Amino acid sequence: MEKTQEIALTQMRKSVQKLGSSIEKYGDSTLLRFLIARSMDPEKAAKMFVQWQKWRASFVPNGFISDFEVKDELENRKIFLQDLSKDGYPVMIIKASKHFPSKDQLQFKKFVVHILDKTIASSFRGREIGNEKLIGILDLQQISYKNVDARGLITGFQFLQAYYPERLAKLFILNMPRFFVSVWRMVSYFLEKATAEKVVIVSNEDETRDFIKEVGEENLPEEYGGRAKLVPLQDVVLAPIED
Template sequence: MDSKDPSEDGKEVIWSSDVEKNKVGLMRVFVEREDPTSKEVDDLMLRRFLRARDLDIGKASSLFLKFLKWRRAAVPNGFISEADIHNQLAEEKLFVQGFDKKGRRIGVFFGAKHNYYNRDIDELKRYIVYLLDKLCASMPNGQEKFVTIADLEGWGYSNCDVRACIAALDIMQNYYPERLGKLFMIHVPYIFWTAWKIVYPFIDKNTKKKIVFVENKILKATLLQDIDESQLPEIYGGKLPLVPIEDSTD
């Protein structure tokens, strides 16, 4: 039976079991001893790292402490400035709008707008952190996950960027665990599968379960299973216009 507790920031934590609750408590004792800044995070964050490592306290603690070290180096100011990712934003490839039926924020990515030849990998990594922070900050209370629609219509060799995909996976899986709720892959061209075979081994088992490849002929029907028409982007037969990530509100 689920149990409830208020977290330090006032948000209610719904535990899936007493075992999970107790393990988060033990994990907190360990990570706070190793890195006192751990006291600043709530139980929800620790639980995400714990769940990402199948409730293994040792593995979860190691991953979390690695995250704290990475965060201080990658985001020293606490946020990514739009001035530091202006080339990535100029491609207008990521939009945020609406919520699915579970209250998860929806992001829409257009793969054909990503230009492999012009990208700087360090700026791209900052861009990934920027968009993940934006998605997480815009979640309603009680929700920890987001949903992404990856639209690959028109995707070709100039958009194929295996290194960027692996970098995005590394950041999301190691530093934003248990944030992805579902990833819809739509309008997938045949040539994409060559790149997919290279990237696939870098996807962890939890992430693999959340990836759904959607056939064009049942696109709208599939999306409507998870997203009400009022929250679905107009380009997929819904009623909401797309909003660029930088214009989305938290």
């Protein structure tokens, strides 16, 4: 770790304690994500970290969102969780044609947390280190206007940015139809610069080749140029996490 990072971490720990919170359970890798998300500003990172702790305690009091709590969202089998990419990132696939705007926004928000928590946890090798990331694939193949959910997309990105800092390695958007360009332009307005830089709209052969190479053929489903089968999120059983 660089000296400047060590100094920033020390200052962040002091700032967290001044805000009346504890960092005993969290290692440097977790704290560093918040620092990076706040341009290495210890006070801003500490504030973000404490806000995250309070949100987590109130919104996810049991430490996880169960399948039962989001059963309506799981019914459409629109989320798939593949094995790790060649860089060790779990790959989460969203088939937008199977999604419809939710009438229950609280359940949808819980679903977002359920997806992100389970995807990230699938990369743990026994225990969480704190710097695990994920690759997302948003497949817009065969979507129609009834599948468009700008509010849902914005909610997903806002949760990522506020509560899962530096968890997103890359988001690939595939098969974007022309009518969706204006929707994406509106959604992009809510993205922080660091998030926007991680979004890749795959639109030509070169970009497709790079996409397949980054994810890895072994892990990528056949319909996207790989050799794997699609694995529905609810069919993935995670190994117990070590204390």
